[in-house]
Amino acid sequence: MTSKHEPTKQFVTGGAGFIGSHLVERLLAEGNTVTVYDNLSTGQTERIKGLLGKDEFTFVEADLLDNATLKSAMSGHDFVWHLGANTDILGGGQDVDLDIKNCTLATHNVLEAMRTHGISRLIFSSTSALYGDPPVYPAPENAGPLRPISLYGAAKLACEGLVSAYCHLFGVQAWMFRFANVVGARMDHGVIFDFIQKLKRNPSELEIWADGQGQKPFFLVEDCIEGMFCAYRNTDDWCDVFNLGTGTTTRIDNIAEIVIEEMGLTDVDIKYTGGRRGFPGDVPKLLLDLTKMKRLGWQASHTSDEAVRIAARRLLGKSDLGSDNG
Ligand SMILES: NC(=O)c1ccc[n+]([C@@H]2O[C@H](COP(=O)([O-])OP(=O)(O)OC[C@H]3O[C@@H](n4cnc5c(N)ncnc54)[C@H](O)[C@@H]3O)[C@@H](O)[C@H]2O)c1
Numbered sequence: 619m620t621s622k623h624e625p626t627k628q629f630v631t632g633g634a635g636f637i638g639s640h641l642v643e644r645l646l647a648e649g650n651t652v653t654v655y656d657n658l659s660t661g662q663t664e665r666i667k668g669l670l671g672k673d674e675f676t677f678v679e680a681d682l683l684d685n686a687t688l689k690s691a692m693s694g695h696d697f698v699w700h701l702g703a704n705t706d707i708l709g710g711g712q713d714v715d716l717d718i719k720n721c722t723l724a725t726h727n728v729l730e731a732m733r734t735h736g737i738s739r740l741i742f743s744s745t746s747a748l749y750g751d752p753p754v755y756p757a758p759e760n761a762g763p764l765r766p767i768s769l770y771g772a773a774k775l776a777c778e779g780l781v782s783a784y785c786h787l788f789g790v791q792a793w794m795f796r797f798a799n800v801v802g803a804r805m806d807h808g809v810i811f812d813f814i815q816k817l818k819r820n821p822s823e824l825e826i827w828a829d830g831q832g833q834k835p836f837f838l839v840e841d842c843i844e845g846m847f848c849a850y851r852n853t854d855d856w857c858d859v860f861n862l863g864t865g866t867t868t869r870i871d872n873i874a875e876i877v878i879e880e881m882g883l884t885d886v887d888i889k890y891t892g893g894r895r896g897f898p899g900d901v902p903k904l905l906l907d908l909t910k911m912k913r914l915g916w917q918a919s920h921t922s923d924e925a926v927r928i929a930a931r932r933l934l935g936k937s938d939l940g941s942d943n944g
Contacts, residue, residue, distance in 0.1 A: 622851050625649035629695040629737075631682060631728060632702030634661030636805050637743065640839045641699060642666065644847075646674060655691055657681040659720070660705055665804055682724035685731070692731040700728045701743045705807060707770040708897045717773035725777040729784040740792040741846055742781055746863065746906055747771035748796065758907035759796070759859050768899030778859065785857035793850050795842075798863025798906055801929035802839035809870060809896075810836075810929050813877040823887045824878070830871035830890055832902035835863040836925045837918040848916040861906040866922040870896075873926050880930045 628645050632638040633654030638661070645652050646669065653676040654666060669675040680687040682702050692698070704710055704720035725742070732740065749757045750767040766772040784790045805811050816824055845862045868876075878886050894902050908917065920928065928938045 625651070626697055627651045627653070627695045628697045628699065629653050629655065629692050630699045630701065631655045631724075632661065632700070632743075634658055634663060634666050634677070635701060635705070636665075636802070636807075637800055637839055637842060638699075638701045639665035639804060640802070641701070641843050642669065642675075644843055646672075650674070652676070653678060653691065653695060655680060655682070655688065656702060660806070662806070682727055683719060685727050688727055689731045689734055692737065693735055695735070695737060697739045698728060698732055698737055699741045700725060703743070703774070704770065707747065707768050707899055710769045710773075711897070711899050714769060717769040718776075721770065721773035722776045722780070726780055729780060729788075729790065732790060733784065733788045738789055738791050740781065740790055741850060742777065742792055742794045744778055744794045744796045744859065745771065745774045746796045746798050746861065746904055747901065748775040748778070749901070749904070751901060752904065754907075755903070756865070756905035756907040757861070759861055759910060767901065770899065782857050790857075792857045793846070793853070794857075794859040795846055795849070795862050796859065796906070797842060798835040798837060798861075798904065800839050800842045801836050801925055803929075803932040805929065805933065809873055810877060810926060811933060813874055814881070814930065814933055817877065817881055817883060817886070821881070821883050822885065823889065824874055825889050825891065826870060826874055827891050827896035828870070828893050828900070828902065830869070830874070830888075832870045832894075832896065832900070833867040834901075834904045834922075835865070835867050835906060836922045836929070837862070837864045838920060838925050838928060841918040841920070845911060845916050845918075848914055849911065852914045860911055861908055862911060863906045863908060864918040864920070864922045864925065865905075865908055867905060868922040868926050872923065876923070876927050877930050880927065880934055880936070
């Protein structure tokens with residue numbers, strides 16, 4: 619087995635996605651060889667186009683539900699980052715197969731392909747959505763019982779169960795990460811992106827789902843990736859799970875204010891659809907206990923408010939902070 623710092627052959631599912639494409643850049647910068655496996659359902663080749671044609675990079679456009687292709691593509695790799703998943707939580711409540719197939723079955727297929735090839739190391743992107751309305755606030759990794767309120771959260775919880783069983787039965791070693799809201803450049807979903815799109819269409823009005831009082835932690839994609847590296851490099855349990863986020867939150871109303879300000883708009887008429895939840899399955903209030911990651915020396919580089927502003931600026935083509943014009 620290679621040491622944790624040695625460049626190696628990395629297999630990244632969902633590598634054409636928002637977080638995955640940032641991860642791939644980091645892996646290549648550290649001297650690894652990387653294969654991205656993605657069906658482009660929400661991924662975009664645009665995000666990895668600068669990498670296409672490089673000797674150390676391979677892109678396989680294929681579905682995680684296609685077992686034969688997945689097994690053959692994974693051959694020869696020694697490390698798997700499994701980020702591929704349905705990420706349309708709202709859509710998953712309407713097309714009820716979406717999450718069970720693209721999260722749970724897909725994860726089973728990834729684990730089976732790993733078992734076939736004797737690949738032991740796995741990083742899995744789980745989600746804070748599996749806490750549902752958290753039983754404890756802030757929610758630590760051992761909070762329970764876990765009662766997800768979306769099919770996405772439920773499917774990811776099932777994924778964690780499968781990963782744990784494969785660790786116990788088949789010698790897989792896994793680091794699982796329950797992300798809060800990850801934000802940054804190249805995002806094409808989430809509240810910041812949605813507000814910007816709405817305001818581009820109509821700069822004088824913004825519809826906010828629910829009552830605007832929801833409060834969640836937002837953190838930057840590079841902090842998310844750094845957090846995964848930090849836990850992987852500094853821990854060695856056979857199967858472990860870590861919350862990743864910030865200890866601060868941003869109210870949905872404040873996100874609207876920040877986006878409006880960064881777009882240079884005034885007199886925007888804000889309308890609320892009402893109710894607590896933005897949509898069925900939405901968790902309006904979240905805070906994660908980050909003690910475990912803090913003990914490893916990791917914490918997000920920005921508060922949630924700052925991360926929201928930076929992400930909005932990046933989406934608008936501005937530099938991170940300051941008084942520039944682009
Ligand atoms: N962005 C967040 O705030 C956040 C929060 C919690 C957890 N996560 C998790 O992080 C991971 C990455 O999320 P993201 O925000 O980059 O979303 P994303 O939608 O940009 O990335 C997901 C990628 O998976 C690919 N994919 C989906 N189903 C597939 C399938 N059946 N076969 C092959 N590829 C498939 C998509 O094409 C896409 O490129 C996901 O597992 C998500 O659940 C993200």
